[in-house]
Amino acid sequence: MYKSCFKRIFDIVSSGAALIILSPVLLYIAYLVKTRLGSPVLFTQIRPGKDCKLFRMYKFRSMTDERDADGNLLPDDVRLTPFGKKLRATSLDELPELINILKGDMSVVGPRPQLVRDMVFFTEEEMKRQSVYPGLTGLAQICGRNNITWKEKFAYDLQYIKDISFWEDMRIIYRTIFKVSAQEDIATDGMETAEDYGDWLLRKGDITKGEYAVKQEEARGLLGRFV
Numbered sequence: 001m002y003k004s005c006f007k008r009i010f011d012i013v014s015s016g017a018a019l020i021i022l023s024p025v026l027l028y029i030a031y032l033v034k035t036r037l038g039s040p041v042l043f044t045q046i047r048p049g050k051d052c053k054l055f056r057m058y059k060f061r062s063m064t065d066e067r068d069a070d071g072n073l074l075p076d077d078v079r080l081t082p083f084g085k086k087l088r089a090t091s092l093d094e095l096p097e098l099i100n101i102l103k104g105d106m107s108v109v110g111p112r113p114q115l116v117r118d119m120v121f122f123t124e125e126e127m128k129r130q131s132v133y134p135g136l137t138g139l140a141q142i143c144g145r146n147n148i149t150w151k152e153k154f155a156y157d158l159q160y161i162k163d164i165s166f167w168e169d170m171r172i173i174y175r176t177i178f179k180v181s182a183q184e185d186i187a188t189d190g191m192e193t194a195e196d197y198g199d200w201l202l203r204k205g206d207i208t209k210g211e212y213a214v215k216q217e218e219a220r221g222l223l224g225r226f227v
Helices: 002-021 023-036 082-089 097-103 126-131 150-162 166-182 197-204 209-224
Strands: 042-048 054-060 107-109 135-137
Touching (some): 002 166, 023 082, 054 097, 107 166, 135 166
Parallel strands (some): 107 135
8 A cells, every 4th residue: 555655645745845845955955066067957868757757856956067078078077076076975966866856767775776778687576676666765775875886776666666665664764864964875886986886887897888888789779769
């Protein structure tokens, strides 16, 4: 009953209340992003949601738009400013996702929405994580977040969707507050940002460069069809 009905009610009530209560914080962060990183204040990115339906996810910007002489964006570690690092370390950059929860794109708790270029590498078993709404936080986020392997993340995601309950969601939210307060497991050790799943598979030797290129082209095709 909770999974099919009350979970969505909880998402609407909690995200709506959070947006109202946190509105001064959201406005202040928006002001800081505007003055330190410029416009736009929000960073939007297309992510796969429930049943692989694509949606536009909102976050506060944490990087500049610096480009090289050919117009290509510079690497993440160059564009990620000290202010942006602090936003990510405190997870304040994630707060605009409350809008996605209110809209029905996401849930408060669930598997984190991955990139489209990650999803195309999912196995049939891993694709089961797309059978539920992605979450602002999830079981994988309280069990290592970006400092565990991709396979471990997906194992936690699949474990969560097998037995979704109100009390498990409350436990995850409670643990998330402490994880965020401690600023743990924000990024993969030795990296400024999390490594893409496809890049991880390629680095591990689990796929060939040819397979990698084919999947990247598939991801571009999915993004190209999104309206």
